[in-house]
Amino acid sequence: MRMSVTSWLSHATAMLVLMCGVNGFAAGATQPHYLLTNDDALFSNSVTFYTIAASGALTLKQQVLTGGLGVGGGYFATNRVSVLDNGSAECVYASDATSGDIVGIDVNTLLVGGSASGSPTDSGAANGIGLAMNSQYLYAVFTTSNTIATFQVQPGCSLTFINDVSVAGLQGGFVDGMALHGNLMVVTYGDGSIESFNIASGAPVSNGDEQNSTAYLKSQGATYPTSVEITQDGHYALFGDTSTSTVVEVSNIASGKLSPTVVYTLGSGINSSNILLSPDETLLYISNTQGDKITAAAFDKSDGKLSPGCTSGRIRGYSSHWSYLAALALGSNSGTGGVVYVTEFGGTSYIAVIEVGSTGGTCTLTESANSPIVDPDSPGLLSIGTFPPRSF
DSSP: OOOEEOOOOOOOOOOOOOOOOSSTTOOOTTSOOEEEEEOOOSSSOEEEEEEEOTTSOEEEEEEEEOSSOOOSOEETTOOOEEEEESSSOEEEEEEETTTTEEEEEETTTTEEEEEEEOOTTOOOTTTOEEEEEOSSEEEEEETTTTEEEEEEEEGGGEEEEEEEEEOOOTTSOOOOOEEEETTEEEEEOSSSEEEEEEOTTSSOEEOSOOEEOHHHHHHTTSSEEEEEEEOTTSOEEEEEEESSSEEEEEEEOTTSSOOOOEEEEEESOSOOOEEEEOTTSSEEEEEOTTSSOEEEEEEETTTTEEEEEEEOOOOTTBTTTBSEEEEEEESOSSTTOSEEEEEEESSSOEEEEEEEEEETTEEEEEEOTTOOEEOTTOSSOOEEEEESOOOO
16 A cells, blocks of 8 residues: 555644753754644744754744645655754754745744745655755655755755756656755655665765566565665665565665665564664664554664564544554654654644663563644644764
């Protein structure tokens, strides 16, 4: 089944604890520490900022209107927000799927700094526009037109469109997940195929390594990669699969190209369409998208191997208040991340708060007593991020 969801309109009220701290959940004294959403609203889209307290608790700070139109659903692994913190610029970028533009927001003022669109044929109106960036360029995957657009980062959180390239999966699939490391871009197509690109000159150029994943071939199409993560040293690409169980694939990319993936089955949770590495790379967090839990797998960054770790209990409100889990974010940019936030897509959108414990090589995932936090501005929440961002 293709990983796409449709939306419900939602109205709710946000609440929770206000607090600043100085431990692992607090950012530097001169920087704000935010969790942020792309609300993906159909008629007037926005980015909502929440402060992250020392405990990991969230407090609604401000809604920032983008001036564009969202789509209220789409592919789980298409990340609709990207964050820049390079010393001279502190920006959050969000895509408007229906109006086809990308907006930059200044983190310090919470004001829109500018917006940009791709070519007239670039479109993500059906299933979203995914974003990833480095300090010079922002890349946007347009899921409807099957194009990847390159934008140059400009002062004031604005962007300038450079060009776009057409792409397609081996089975005709549409571009879905994307991750960057150095001069390498890795994408998934949601049809079993994956591909890498060289971005040394800005615009992506295929490395000629497009291939079907091992799990896709072995399952005869029943399992396929959707999301992608790249390790801090650029040695491995990890793929979260759409599957009837928790499946992650790993490709050695030390050569600068994709190698055949190694398949790991890490639990019985339904789907693993969104994944996120902990800052210390000891744990891989997995959103069991069509289930009711979060899974953490142990990761050995020295050899790229995964092994079963721990699984949360049933997250509150499943079926009664929400139907799907999606994007993940972390409360801290050190250690295991301390807290995992996960989006809940349903008649009303929420953010679950999952506390991470890790001792002696074992882990625990426990939902906070204050979870979930409502997002009053989203009719279909799929994408979140944090500022400052993780270092890789």
